[in-house]
Amino acid sequence: MSAGLDIAVLAAPVADSALDELASVLVDCVAGGASVSFMAPFSHHDGLKFFRKVSASVADGDTVLLAARLDGRIIGTVQLGLDTPPNQPHRADVKKMLVHRSARRSGVGAALMTAVEDEARQRGRWLLVLDTVPGENGYRLYKRAGWTESGIIPNYALFPDGRLCNTAMFWKRLDQ
Numbered sequence: 001m002s003a004g005l006d007i008a009v010l011a012a013p014v015a016d017s018a019l020d021e022l023a024s025v026l027v028d029c030v031a032g033g034a035s036v037s038f039m040a041p042f043s044h045h046d047g048l049k050f051f052r053k054v055s056a057s058v059a060d061g062d063t064v065l066l067a068a069r070l071d072g073r074i075i076g077t078v079q080l081g082l083d084t085p086p087n088q089p090h091r092a093d094v095k096k097m098l099v100h101r102s103a104r105r106s107g108v109g110a111a112l113m114t115a116v117e118d119e120a121r122q123r124g125r126w127l128l129v130l131d132t133v134p135g136e137n138g139y140r141l142y143k144r145a146g147w148t149e150s151g152i153i154p155n156y157a158l159f160p161d162g163r164l165c166n167t168a169m170f171w172k173r174l175d176q
């Protein structure tokens with residue numbers, strides 16, 4: 001893992017400076033072609049709008065927002081979605097695992113995954129679920145982190161440039 005890397009949970013209200021850096025990470029990921037809900041062109045304003053909504057969800061207790069800082073600047077993030085139905089109190093969703101292209105391939109993604117799994121454990125959420133595009137960077141990260149792939153849904157979403165992509169559903173139990 002990179003020296004100078006720090007991973008922290010961001011409490012609500014998330015500071016404007018942090019929202020700005022989080023938006024920059026998201027914009028960079030979309031510009032790099034990642035299928036993470038958004039289409040190109042995706043502006044900094046769009047990114048800020050998204051993370052302001054996330055901040056509101058953090059304030060409601062529905063989301064845990066983590067940020068990876070390298071030398072003080074946010075270069076990665078991931079979320080734990082806690083807003084599950086009453087019959088799924090033991091489950092949570094891992095969402096928006098994003099690392100700026102300038103900081104990739106040095107273990108930031110793996111460190112964010114370890115941190116978000118720890119946050120889930122602390123909240124009694126022992127079953128985690130996520131989906132990702134098969135064959136992309138996230139897919140390999142989740143396999144390496146011991147997640148189980150349960151199947152592929154064809155044509156589930158679009159890449160930012162409009163091409164269709166499949167999604168692979170993953171799950172992980174934290175109590176075994």
Ligand SMILES: CC(C)(COP(=O)(O)OP(=O)(O)OC[C@H]1O[C@@H](n2cnc3c(N)ncnc32)[C@H](O)[C@@H]1OP(=O)(O)O)[C@@H](O)C(=O)NCCC(=O)NCCS
Pocket residue numbers: 001029034035036096097098099100103104105106107108109110111131132133136137138139140141
């Ligand atoms: C997926 C993503 C978060 C991974 O982030 P990352 O910080 O690069 O992840 P890691 O560094 O832990 O691992 C990435 C690769 O670097 C390698 N690596 C890790 N540390 C390394 C080091 N010190 N030296 C060399 N290689 C290293 C890993 O083995 C891995 O290799 P592989 O992809 O060839 O299997 C990032 O690619 C990303 O943001 N993608 C766009 C958004 C996205 O698609 N997110 C997933 C949505 S579900």
